[in-house]
Amino acid sequence: MPWVFKTEPTECSIDDIGAAGADGVIWEGVRNYQARNFLRDEVVVGDLVLIHHSSCAQIGVAGVAQVTEAAFADPSQFQQDSQYYDPKATTDKFAWYAVKVSLVEKFARVLTLAELRDCPGLAELVLVKKGNRLSIMPATKQQFDLVLFLTKT
DNA sequence: GCCAACGTTGGC
């Protein structure tokens, strides 16, 4: 299933994903239960992911990544110096999961949120819904293909 | 288990 992952580019941008090479980057720090459940239960190796840059100058979808490793224990929950540290987490019992993604394609330009909202075929895309705060969101194949099509217009 | 208060997200 295709996905949309949100990220602040100051944390992990499309270029950071590209710089990580074929092995990919660890997608960690997800601390919302609904998003966690998607990561833990539904994101599988090979899934394609639209990478959305949020809270930045150029808000929008910046490219496509691919899942290279499915759910494993989010290492940041064990790291005391991490902003994502969870003192309750042990290696036997923990709440948070991470995946790995590698770069497939960086778009020639960022597809802005306004453009996505202007596209009737994307009205049901979770990313464009008002008040949406999920950082891991499912998308349909039709929505995914439509976003790729928009990059060519 | 309800729900008010609070904190966070994230576009603008």
Add this chain to the structure above:
DNA sequence: GCCAACGTTGGC
């Protein structure tokens, strides 16, 4: 920096 929308917390 503002503020709408949402998630979480905690008293009862």
